[in-house]
Amino acid sequence: xxxxxxxxxxxxxxxxxxxxxxxxxxxxxxxxxxxxxxxxxxxxxxxxxxxxxxxxxxxxxxxxxxxxxxxxxxxxxxxxxxxxxxxxxxxxxxxxxxxxxxxxxxxxxxxxxxxxxxxxxxxxxxxxxxxxxxxxxxxxxxxxxxxxxxxxxxxxxxxxxxxxxxxxxxxxxxxxxxxxxxxxxxxxxxxxxxxxxxxxxxxxxxxxxxxxxxxxxxxxxxxxxxxxxxxxxxxxxxxxxxxxxxxxxxxxxxxxxxxxxxxxxxxxxxxxxxxxxxxxxxxxxxxxxxxxxxxxxxxxxxxxxxxxxxxxxxxxxxxxxxxxxxxxxxxxxxxxxxxxxxxxxxxxxxxxxxxxxxxxxxxxxxxxxxxxxxxxxxxxxxxxxxxxxxxxxxxxxxxxxxxxxxxxxxxxxxxxxxxxxxxxxxxxxxxxxxxx
Amino acid sequence: xxxxxxxxxxxxxxxxxxxxxxxxxxxxxxxxxxxxxxxxxxxxxxxxxxxxxxxxxxxxxxxxxxxxxxxxxxxxxxxxxxxxxxxxxxxxxxxxxxxxxxxxxxxxxxxxxxxxxxxxxxxxxxxxxxxxxxxxxxxxxxxxxxxxxxxxxxxxxxxxxxxxxxxxxxxxxxxxxxxxxxxxxxxxxxxxxxxxxxxxxxxxxxxxxxxxxxxxxxxxxxxxxxxxxxxxxxxxxxxxxxxxxxxxxxxxxxxxxxxxxxxxxxxxxxxxxx
Numbered sequence: 001x002x003x004x005x006x007x008x009x010x011x012x013x014x015x016x017x018x019x020x021x022x023x024x025x026x027x028x029x030x031x032x033x034x035x036x037x038x039x040x041x042x043x044x045x046x047x048x049x050x051x052x053x054x055x056x057x058x059x060x061x062x063x064x065x066x067x068x069x070x071x072x073x074x075x076x077x078x079x080x081x082x083x084x085x086x087x088x089x090x091x092x093x094x095x096x097x098x099x100x101x102x103x104x105x106x107x108x109x110x111x112x113x114x115x116x117x118x119x120x121x122x123x124x125x126x127x128x129x130x131x132x133x134x135x136x137x138x139x140x141x142x143x144x145x146x147x148x149x150x151x152x153x154x155x156x157x158x159x160x161x162x163x164x165x166x167x168x169x170x171x172x173x174x175x176x177x178x179x180x181x182x183x184x185x186x187x188x189x190x191x192x193x194x195x196x197x198x199x200x201x202x203x204x205x206x207x208x209x210x211x212x213x214x215x216x217x218x219x220x221x222x223x224x225x226x227x228x229x230x231x232x233x234x235x236x237x238x239x240x241x242x243x244x245x246x247x248x249x250x251x252x253x254x255x256x257x258x259x260x261x262x263x264x265x266x267x268x269x270x271x272x273x274x275x276x277x278x279x280x281x282x283x284x285x286x287x288x289x290x291x292x293x294x295x296x297x298x299x300x301x302x303x304x305x306x307x308x309x310x311x312x313x314x315x316x317x318x319x320x321x322x323x324x325x326x327x328x329x330x331x332x333x334x335x336x337x338x339x340x341x342x343x344x345x346x347x348x349x350x351x352x353x354x355x356x357x358x359x360x361x362x363x364x365x366x367x368x369x370x371x372x373x374x375x376x377x378x379x380x381x382x383x384x385x386x387x388x389x390x391x392x393x394x395x396x397x398x399x400x401x402x403x404x405x406x407x408x409x410x411x412x413x414x415x416x417x418x419x420x421x422x423x424x425x426x427x428x429x430x431x432x433x434x435x436x
Numbered sequence: 437x438x439x440x441x442x443x444x445x446x447x448x449x450x451x452x453x454x455x456x457x458x459x460x461x462x463x464x465x466x467x468x469x470x471x472x473x474x475x476x477x478x479x480x481x482x483x484x485x486x487x488x489x490x491x492x493x494x495x496x497x498x499x500x501x502x503x504x505x506x507x508x509x510x511x512x513x514x515x516x517x518x519x520x521x522x523x524x525x526x527x528x529x530x531x532x533x534x535x536x537x538x539x540x541x542x543x544x545x546x547x548x549x550x551x552x553x554x555x556x557x558x559x560x561x562x563x564x565x566x567x568x569x570x571x572x573x574x575x576x577x578x579x580x581x582x583x584x585x586x587x588x589x590x591x592x593x594x595x596x597x598x599x600x601x602x603x604x605x606x607x608x609x610x611x612x613x614x615x616x617x618x619x620x621x622x623x624x625x626x627x628x629x630x631x632x633x634x635x636x637x638x639x640x641x642x643x644x645x646x647x648x649x650x651x652x653x654x655x656x657x658x659x660x661x662x663x664x665x666x667x668x669x670x671x672x673x674x675x676x677x678x679x680x681x682x683x684x685x686x687x688x689x690x691x692x693x694x695x696x697x698x699x700x701x702x703x704x705x706x707x708x709x710x
Contacts, residue, residue: 026654031669036499055655058500058666063650070558070651076566078654244673248479267672273476 023313025080026055028068030300034133034340035083037330038321044329045320052313061188065394068305072097075307080314082303084129086120086372089301090389093128099304099311100126104319112324112344114364117299120372120383129301130322133263134342136366137196137295139283140250140268141257142276145169145176149256155362159200159225159286159294162257166233169256178233180255181226184242185405187397192296192386193259194404195397198222200287200294204376205388205425210434212425214400214418223414227407239409251275259285261298262366265359266337282362284369290377296386297370299342342367396428464686470679478675492680496667499677502684505663509688511574512649512659513642516581517635523582524589525631529619531590532597533605543594546587554647565652572654580652581642589638596630597623633699636692643689660685 029035035058042054057079059067064083071078072092084092092098104110110118110127117134121127139157146153149168154161166178182193195205203218213219230238233256235249243260247267250258251274258264271277285295302318304311320326327339327347336356339347341363347353348364357363375385382388387397400421407417429435470478471493472486496502531539561580562571570576600623608622624631646661653662664685667678693700 028654031666031674033672039499057654057658057662059650059662060665060668063665067651070562074559074562074566076562076571078571244479244669248476248673251476252480273673 022051022053023310024053024055025310025313025317026057026078027081027083027302027317028057028059028064028079029083030061030064031058032300035300037334037338038132038326041326041329041333045317048320049313049316052316054317072305072307077305077307077309079305080308080310081317082305083132083300084303085301086117086297086299087384087387087389087393089121089129089303090123090383091391092303093123093126097306098128099306099308099315100128101130101304101315101318102126103312103315104130105316108319108323109346112346114343114345114367116297116367116370116372117343120297120299121301129299129303130318131299131301131343132322133340134297134299134367135261135263136285136297136342136363136370137193137260138262138265138285138362138366139257139259140265140280141165141283142169142253142255142279143281144279145256146281153281153283156284156293157286159288162259162286163225163229163233166229166257170233175254176256177235177249177254178256179229180235180241180246180249180258181230181238182242182246182260183230183234183238183405183408184240184245185398185401186242187387187394187401189242189401190405190408191397191401192298194222194226194401196285196296196386197226197294199292199376199385200285200290201225202288202290202292202377204378204380206380206382206429206434208379208381210381210429212422212429214422214425219418220414223404223407223418227414230408231410239405259294262359262363263341265363266341266357269359282359284362284366292375292377293369295366295370297367297372298386390432390434392428392432396425399424399428464690467679467686468683470676471683473676473679475673475676478679479673492676493684496677496680496684500663500666502663505658505660505685506688508574508657509643509659509661509685512577512581512657513639515574515578516585516642517638519578519582520586520589520638521631521635524586524593524634525624526619527590528593528597529623532594532600533602543591546590550587558651561648562652571652572656572658574657577649577652577657580648581645584645584648585638585641588641589634592634592637593627593630596627596634600626629699629702633702636696636700640689640693 039056046052046054065088068079068082068084070076072082089098113131114134117131118127121129121131139153139162141153146165146169149165151165151168153165162179168178169176170178182190184190198204198219201218201222203216203222204213206212235241235254241249243264246255246258246260247264249255250268253276258268265280265282268274268280269277274280285293287293302321304314304318308314322343324344324346327344330339331352336350336353339353341347341357341360348360354360370385372383372385375383382390387393403412403417403420403424406412407414412420426435469484469486472488472490473483474487474489474491477483477487531543565571565576568576604626605618605622608618613622644661646665649659649661650665653659664678664681667674667681
């Protein structure tokens with residue numbers, strides 16, 4: 001009896017000791033293919049770290065943004081690792097809401113992170129989020145339709161060439177639109193595209209004194225070109241189209257060209273889901289010869305909030321999920337084409353990856369062509385290529401996006417949309433204390 | 437004089453009722469249809485005949501275990517309903533049988549809390565939950581759902597109780613019933629149909645509540661609303677998977693609603709026509 005009691009006591013004590021030692025970290029993330037894939041591969045992490053268990057919270061992008069903002073602003077401590085983008089990192093790091101990632105380990109090789117991506121995730125030289133996958137934007141086009149149009153797509157086209165090619169490729173009788181572009185209102189939807197596009201037209205959101213610039217000729221030429229191009233060569237109802245809608249159109253062979261995220265390359269070239277998989281080629285985002293191209297830069301990244309009680313375990317996980325080892329793990333299980341793109345120089349130097357992902361070089365060139373710290377032709381007081389990294393931008397960007405989407409739908413003129421955008425931006429900047 | 441109801445009127449009325457019912461039900465029906473399509477089919481345009489694939493269901497189950505969320509939904513909706521009844525029965529009793537000068541105003545004030553947008557109190561509630569250690573806890577969320585639905589529960593029970601003649605309660609008192617005995621042994625059995633329909637409605641409301649259940653939970657207490665939310669994707673096709681997740685989430689409550697429709701309709705229309 002005594003022996004049994006003693007054994008039970010010892011077992012309970014060791015269970016308690018393990019429970020006290022084991023740490024459970026909660027990771028908030030979005031639902032996309034790379035993130036879902038990571039959740040299936042975490043055995044590799046938990047085997048190496050048996051004292052850490054992982055809990056996942058997957059949310060719709062906007063809900064995730066709202067949830068993690070609420071939690072981090074109130075120091076709720078609900079999450080130990082957060083998936084955030086290049087927009088949030090500089091703002092949250094400046095608010096001291098994020099912990100600098102300085103314990104990623106000796107073999108992490110932070111210098112291997114692509115410089116443009118690292119720049120977007122660092123503040124004062126310190127990395128505040130580690131990129132899980134990165135993307136820029138580029139032109140995806142149909143080789144067969146381009147050939148039929150008697151044109152050859154240059155590696156670095158101009159907007160004039162895009163217009164000329166779109167006009168020739170458009171064949172509405174057969175359901176082919178020369179070009180598909182985002183039109184759905186939202187700071188991360190049409191405004192991501194239009195802000196990046198405006199950079200190549202020499203436009204900017206604000207001058208050095210935070211005065212809105214929608215009343216300047218550069219914005220007028222950007223928006224007028226976009227609306228005219230889409231009216232002549234875009235799909236019907238384009239003002240409702242975002243990434244997913246255009247992806248479906250392109251995969252079904254209804255677009256001659258599509259300018260959007262580089263991450264779409266793996267989807268349009270996948271024969272299981274795309275009817276035009278063997279007919280797609282890629283080019284850099286267009287420019288106007290002003291020194292900036294119309295491509296953006298984004299990275300879904302993992303960050304550790306300042307309110308967490310489990311910073312060490314959280315950073316260990318971030319280090320694992322964004323390491324070279326993780327890319328190799330994905331490659332060994334699912335092939336190199338599934339490795340998360342756009343984060344590490346070494347991935348693009350890997351011959352096997354280049355072979356498996358024919359869009360690799362163009363993706364890398366596009367990412368390298370974006371500079372979040374100097375995004376525009378004229379000087380600006382902000383960072384961010386397709387966004388302005390200030391807290392007010394989410395609301396303002398969406399308001400302006402609605403105005404521009406209405407102009408595309410023909411509900412207002414380009415001039416009216418720009419005037420209203422200028423008024424809205426001036427009001428927001430005045431209220432925010434940027435304009436005295 | 438009673439109005440003559442002709443066969444023609446009946447046919448028209450029945451036809452109109454069917455059309456309205458189908459219009460209301462169509463989004464749910466189309467969600468169910470879409471759940472049996474592939475992702476490519478789902479985005480290709482309007483089609484009422486799916487290919488009949490179960491791939492979305494398989495993927496949804498593989499990606500996030502359904503049953504943990506389902507269990508939380510059951511626990512939260514039933515638990516919050518029981519809590520609401522414990523508070524609402526005495527409250528409605530006092531207002532129905534001992535109305536005071538301010539009873540009507542109190543009732544209106546309670547209802548007015550439903551008119552406020554939830555997001556307006558997100559931060560204060562979040563801070564209270566954080567400080568009380570109730571974030572991601574089933575108990576905390578049960579209390580929250582109870583408080584949200586309490587005005588409707590009290591209003592419904594109040595309407596029921598007012599239909600019960602006060603003389604019966606007086607007779608019980610004459611026979612020596614205590615206050616507790618009066619509520620538990622006399623009033624409650626008489627109001628069982630009303631309480632049942634109130635319960636059903638409250639369970640449905642709590643099951644479908646998506647604002648607080650998503651914002652105050654992470655992993656432990658997350659119900660089916662959080663399960664659905666996890667299938668929307670910023671980059672990639674997700675309509676079929678989202679539809680499968682939605683179908684799985686609404687199926688239990690839809691089945692419950694179907695079997696209890698008599699009580700529900702009676703509950704919602706009670707006291708409307710005298």
